[in-house]
Structure formats: structure tokens, C-alpha cells
Amino acid sequence: MFLSKFLPQALILSFLTIASAAGYCPLYEVQLYDQKIDHAGNHNGTFKQQYQLTQDYYKPGGPLIMYQGAENGYFSCMEYLSLLSYAAETEALLVGLNHRYFNESVPFGPITNASYDWQYLTLDNVMKDSVEFVRFVKQQVPAAANATTIVAGGSYGGFLTMMLRLNHPETFHGAIASAAPVHLECANFPNTTYQWVQPDYVSNVYEDLSWEIAQSINQSWTVMEEMITKGNGTGVQDELNLCTAPSNATDFFSLQNVLSTGLQRLSQFNYPQAQASSTNVSLPLNHLIKHASNSTSVFAPLKEYTKITMSTVNPATPDCYDWTTGGSAAVGGAGVSMLSFGYIFCTYFPLTTCGATRPGGIFYPDPPQALTYEAGVAANCAAYGNVHLWTPQELSHAYKLNDQSIANMTNILFTLGQYDPITGYSVGEFETDGDVHAPRRWYASNTAHTQDIVAWWEGDSQGVMDQRNASVAYIKAWTYGG
Numbered sequence: 001m002f003l004s005k006f007l008p009q010a011l012i013l014s015f016l017t018i019a020s021a022a023g024y025c026p027l028y029e030v031q032l033y034d035q036k037i038d039h040a041g042n043h044n045g046t047f048k049q050q051y052q053l054t055q056d057y058y059k060p061g062g063p064l065i066m067y068q069g070a071e072n073g074y075f076s077c078m079e080y081l082s083l084l085s086y087a088a089e090t091e092a093l094l095v096g097l098n099h100r101y102f103n104e105s106v107p108f109g110p111i112t113n114a115s116y117d118w119q120y121l122t123l124d125n126v127m128k129d130s131v132e133f134v135r136f137v138k139q140q141v142p143a144a145a146n147a148t149t150i151v152a153g154g155s156y157g158g159f160l161t162m163m164l165r166l167n168h169p170e171t172f173h174g175a176i177a178s179a180a181p182v183h184l185e186c187a188n189f190p191n192t193t194y195q196w197v198q199p200d201y202v203s204n205v206y207e208d209l210s211w212e213i214a215q216s217i218n219q220s221w222t223v224m225e226e227m228i229t230k231g232n233g234t235g236v237q238d239e240l241n242l243c244t245a246p247s248n249a250t251d252f253f254s255l256q257n258v259l260s261t262g263l264q265r266l267s268q269f270n271y272p273q274a275q276a277s278s279t280n281v282s283l284p285l286n287h288l289i290k291h292a293s294n295s296t297s298v299f300a301p302l303k304e305y306t307k308i309t310m311s312t313v314n315p316a317t318p319d320c321y322d323w324t325t326g327g328s329a330a331v332g333g334a335g336v337s338m339l340s341f342g343y344i345f346c347t348y349f350p351l352t353t354c355g356a357t358r359p360g361g362i363f364y365p366d367p368p369q370a371l372t373y374e375a376g377v378a379a380n381c382a383a384y385g386n387v388h389l390w391t392p393q394e395l396s397h398a399y400k401l402n403d404q405s406i407a408n409m410t411n412i413l414f415t416l417g418q419y420d421p422i423t424g425y426s427v428g429e430f431e432t433d434g435d436v437h438a439p440r441r442w443y444a445s446n447t448a449h450t451q452d453i454v455a456w457w458e459g460d461s462q463g464v465m466d467q468r469n470a471s472v473a474y475i476k477a478w479t480y481g482g
């Protein structure tokens with residue numbers, strides 16, 4: 001987990017952690033097919049790439065829906081995704097492709113350290129895997145040879161989904177990109193509009209839900225710093241039920257960082273099912289707002305936060321909040337293969353610094369955090385050798401990753417959620433256009449990171465249910481509407 005300190009909190013958890021048991025997936029077998037190690041021909045070997053396929057819902061004339069795998073260490077079964085019901089409602093052939101270099105879709109055996117042979121883990125190869133896979137599927141199911149093909153994915157997988165539609169429109173006729181980061185300007189040290197968007201965005205979320213609680217959070221840092229630096233660290237320990245007392249300015253800095261990061265993740269991953277790796281309650285953000293609202297103490301929100309996360313942050317000390325372990329590092333993180341994703345972060349998906357913090361908003365009202373990200377990124381990426389971090393300009397030129405190309409694209413639906421900071425650096429609103437093929441941004445209230453892509457769950461908001469319904473409507477329009 002060496003990179004996690006520098007990861008944007010945004011991307012650490014691409015999905016709810018719903019890893020499957022043995023056999024991997026409950027209904028549809030995980031199969032293997034031979035994929036080229038390098039589509040550019042610099043390696044003639046193949047590797048076994050994992051996929052799922054079901055014709056249970058397919059009627060000739062219906063679409064082919066492909067789930068684009070992402071950075072999960074486990075195999076993401078289609079059975080846990082809303083795409084299964086999309087397929088049922090649109091009479092689709094449904095398939096899912098695992099991402100190369102993840103889970104068991106590895107070209108050179110198990111990945112155990114950063115010295116793996118990474119050279120074929122390129123954006124080109126990842127996209128061409130999907131193109132080749134669709135060709136393969138259409139051979140396997142000849143009735144679907146001309147099926148309208150729609151790709152869907154979330155978070156980093158949402159980014160890939162968008163890139164597939166932009167760069168391989170002849171294969172992918174439509175795309176549903178959930179929580180897709182689009183503005184990868186973070187690598188533009190030190191000047192970027194988007195570098196600070198994560199804490200700013202989540203400040204707005206708290207302000208939207210409760211002005212009083214946002215105020216308390218904002219003020220609590222000053223009060224905490226004063227208590228700690230004036231020798232009353234044990235007072236802070238008592239207030240927040242910490243395992244140990246913070247005793248100096250360095251401790252204050254760490255504690256604030258851990259709690260601020262945690263409060264941001266609480267919003268991003270505010271799912272209706274409690275995530276065992278992060279909190280013991282469902283809808284933890286709403287829980288915090290509700291339970292902290294009755295108190296006039298400036299520490300009420302932080303106190304509620306430590307209460308609902310302490311048993312998960314360090315299970316060895318379930319009765320107090322252990323901020324010295326990095327605390328919120330355990331919040332999110334589950335299920336991601338960091339060795340492979342770290343390489344991607346250091347090359348073609350340069351989001352590494354988007355989780356950086358600055359004064360402003362309610363999380364860091366106080367003096368500037370040390371902006372050590374640039375050095376941190378360099379140090380972490382050094383583990384992979386002499387890698388090149390793509391600049392936004394390079395991505396724009398080579399892969400059409402720019403606002404104009406996206407606005408020009410047809411048949412693409414961006415789904416975004418209120419609680420998810422990625423909403424702050426995904427696409428902006430498009431010009432209104434009555435054409436059903438025009439690109440569309442669908443923002444849902446009461447919705448967390450990539451929630452629409454995940455199957456229905458008790459407690460899902462109306463917003464996310466509406467978003468899923470809209471996705472079905474668009475798939476029908478793109479497939480049957482001409």
C-alpha cells in the first residue's frame with residue numbers, strides 16, 4: 001500500500017466491496033480466452049483474460065452490453081451490477097471483461113512486487129483488449145454479430161468507458177460512464193484548477209446537508225489545534241475517544257489529515273450497505289449528520305465520525321479510534337490491486353495529485369498543508385523505473401481527452417452522484433440538445449460513488465434509481481431508436 005498516501009481518495013475504492021466467494025461468481029462462470037500480450041506486436045505471446053457472458057436475456061436485435069473491468073483485485077461479477085437488470089430490460093447479450101494485470105488476467109504470472117514487467121500495461125492495450133473481446137464475443141454468438149454494442153463501467157472503469165467511446169466508436173456504439181474522472185489536470189504541477197477539487201467539493205456536500213455541521217467541522221480544527229498546542233491533548237483524546245493523546249503540532253497535523261480524509265471518504269462512499277472495511281453503519285454520512293445534529297459541541301461531527309469508524313480502522317482496538325495507523329487509510333482501499341493501479345497512476349491515468357489539499361473549504365481552513373505531492377509522486381513512481389506520467393496535453397492529443405471532443409461525441413451518458421467528489425472533476429453540463437444521441441450528464445442527488453452501476457440495494461435513493469432507469473432508456477434509444 002505504499003502509494004496510498006498519495007492517491008486521491010476518490011479512486012481508492014472503485015466499487016462497493018462485493019468480492020465473491022469461491023467459484024468467483026454465483027451465476028455465470030468466469031471463463032478464459034487468449035488475449036494478445038501486446039496489440040502493437042512487440043510481444044507475440046498471449047495471456048488468459050477472464051470474462052463472463054450470458055445469453056439469458058438476449059433476443060436477436062437486442063444490444064450487446066459490456067462491463068469494462070477496472071482496478072479491482074478481485075473479479076467483479078456482473079451478477080452484482082445493475083447491468084444485469086439493464087440487460088433484462090433491453091434484451092441484451094451481457095458480457096464482462098476483466099482488466100489486464102488484475103486478478104488472474106496477468107501476462108507473466110502472479111504480481112507480487114513493483115518489478116513486474118509492466119511495459120504492456122498501456123492505455124492502448126487496455127482499450128484494444130476490449131475491442132478484440134467484442135470481436136471474439138460476436139464470433140461466439142453469431143446472432144449478435146451486428147448488435148449495437150454498449151460499454152459501461154465506473155470510476156477508473158468509467159474513464160475507460162469514455163475513452164473507448166471516444167477512441168473506438170466503430171466497436172462501441174454507446175457508453176455509460178459512471179463517476180468518470182475527466183479532468184486529469186492534476187499532473188500539471190503546480191498550476192491546475194482541478195488539483196484541489198476533492199476537499200472543496202466535499203465541503204459543499206456537508207454544507208448542502210447541514211450548515212451547522214459544516215460550521216462545526218470547520219471550527220473544530222482551530223479548537224483542536226489550540227487544545228493540543230496548549231498541552232490539553234488528553235482533552236482532545238477524551239472528546240474524540242482516541243486511543244492515544246496527540247501532544248504536539250506534528251500530531252495535530254496528522255490527526256487533522258486523518259479525520260479530514262475520513263470525512264471526505266464518508267461522503268464519497270456513502271452507500272446503503274455498511275462497508276466492513278470502513279464503517280459499521282449504513283449510509284454513514286446521513287448517520288453522522290443525524291446523530292451530530294443534536295449536539296452543540298463543536299466536536300460533535302468528529303466524535304460521531306470516530307464512533308462509526310473506530311471498530312474498522314484498527315480492529316485490534318475496537319473501543320477507541322486509532323489515528324496513528326493512518327486511520328482512514330482503511331476507509332476505502334479494500335479490493336484494489338495497488339501494485340498494478342499504482343503503475344497506471346504513474347503513467348496514463350495521472351490523477352495522483354487530485355487528492356491534495358489546500359486551505360479553504362471546511363477541511364483545511366488552517367495554514368497550508370505542506371504541498372509535498374510532487375515529490376511524493378516522483379518517489380512512488382520511481383519504484384516502477386523510469387516511467388512517464390502523461391500530461392493532460394498528451395492525453396488530449398493522443399486520445400481526444402478534451403472537453404470539445406467529448407461534447408462532440410454521440411451516445412454517451414455520464415452518470416454522477418451528489419456525494420461523490422469525482423462529480424467535481426468529471427464533465428460539466430452539456431448544451432441542451434433534444435437529440436437523444438447527444439452527450440448527456442445525469443447528476444443524481446443522494447447518490448454515492450458509482451452507485452448506479454451496482455445492483456439495487458435496500459436503501460437506494462430515488463436519485464440513483466431514476467439514474468438507472470434513465471440508463472435503460474438510453475440503451476433502448478441507442479439500440480432501437482436508429
Ligand SMILES: *[C@@H]1O[C@H](CO)[C@@H](O)[C@H](O)[C@H]1NC(C)=O
Nearest residue numbers: 037038040041042043044045
Ligand atoms: C512475432 O512473430 C513474427 C512472425 O513469426 C516475427 O516476425 C516477429 O519477429 C515476432 N515478434 C516478436 C517480438 O517476437
Ligand SMILES: *[C@@H]1O[C@H](CO)[C@@H](O)[C@H](O)[C@H]1NC(C)=O
Nearest residue numbers: 019020024073074075103104
Ligand atoms: C481473483 O478474484 C477472486 C474473487 O473474485 C479471488 O477469490 C481470487 O483470490 C482473486 N485472485 C487473485 C490472484 O487475486
Ligand SMILES: *[C@@H]1O[C@H](CO)[C@@H](O)[C@H](O)[C@H]1NC(C)=O
Nearest residue numbers: 110111112113114115116117
Ligand atoms: C518480484 O516479482 C518477480 C516476479 O514478477 C519475482 O521474480 C521476484 O523474485 C520478485 N522480487 C521480490 C523481491 O520478491
Ligand SMILES: *[C@@H]1O[C@H](CO)[C@@H](O)[C@H](O)[C@H]1NC(C)=O
Nearest residue numbers: 060141142143144145146147
Ligand atoms: C450482419 O450484417 C452483415 C452485413 O450487413 C450481414 O451480411 C449479416 O447477415 C448480418 N448478420 C446478422 C446476424 O444479422
Ligand SMILES: *[C@@H]1O[C@H](CO)[C@@H](O)[C@H](O)[C@H]1NC(C)=O
Nearest residue numbers: 187188189190191192193374
Ligand atoms: C504557475 O502559475 C504562476 C502564476 O500564474 C506562474 O508564475 C508560473 O510560471 C506557473 N508555473 C507553471 C509550472 O506553469
Ligand SMILES: *[C@@H]1O[C@H](CO)[C@@H](O)[C@H](O)[C@H]1NC(C)=O
Nearest residue numbers: 227232233234235236238239
Ligand atoms: C481539556 O479539555 C477537556 C475536554 O474539552 C476539558 O474538559 C478540560 O477542562 C480541558 N483542560 C484544561 C486544563 O483546559
Ligand SMILES: *[C@@H]1O[C@H](CO)[C@@H](O)[C@H](O)[C@H]1NC(C)=O
Nearest residue numbers: 244245246247248249250251
Ligand atoms: C510529537 O509527539 C509524538 C508523540 O505523540 C512524538 O512521537 C513526536 O516525536 C513528537 N514530535 C515532535 C516534533 O515533537
Ligand SMILES: *[C@@H]1O[C@H](CO)[C@@H](O)[C@H](O)[C@H]1NC(C)=O
Nearest residue numbers: 287289290291292293294295
Ligand atoms: C434529537 O433531539 C430530538 C428532540 O430532543 C429527539 O427527538 C431526537 O430523537 C434526537 N435525535 C437523535 C439522533 O438523537
Ligand SMILES: *[C@@H]1O[C@H](CO)[C@@H](O)[C@H](O)[C@H]1NC(C)=O
Nearest residue numbers: 280281307308310311318319
Ligand atoms: C458502531 O460502533 C460503535 C462503536 O463501537 C458502537 O457504539 C455502535 O453501536 C456500532 N453501531 C452499529 C450499528 O453496529
Ligand SMILES: *[C@@H]1O[C@H](CO)[C@@H](O)[C@H](O)[C@H]1NC(C)=O
Nearest residue numbers: 214215218219222361362365
Ligand atoms: C472556516 O473558518 C474560517 C476561520 O477559521 C473562516 O475564515 C472560513 O470562512 C470558514 N469557512 C467556511 C466554509 O465556513
Ligand SMILES: *[C@@H]1O[C@H](CO)[C@@H](O)[C@H](O)[C@H]1NC(C)=O
Nearest residue numbers: 400403404405406407408409
Ligand atoms: C466536432 O464535430 C464537427 C462536425 O462533425 C467537426 O467538424 C469538428 O472538427 C469536431 N470537433 C472536435 C473537437 O472533435
Ligand SMILES: *[C@@H]1O[C@H](CO)[C@@H](O)[C@H](O)[C@H]1NC(C)=O
Nearest residue numbers: 089456465466468469470472
Ligand atoms: C424504474 O426504477 C424502479 C425502481 O428500481 C423500478 O421499479 C421501475 O420498474 C423502473 N422503471 C423502468 C421504466 O425501468
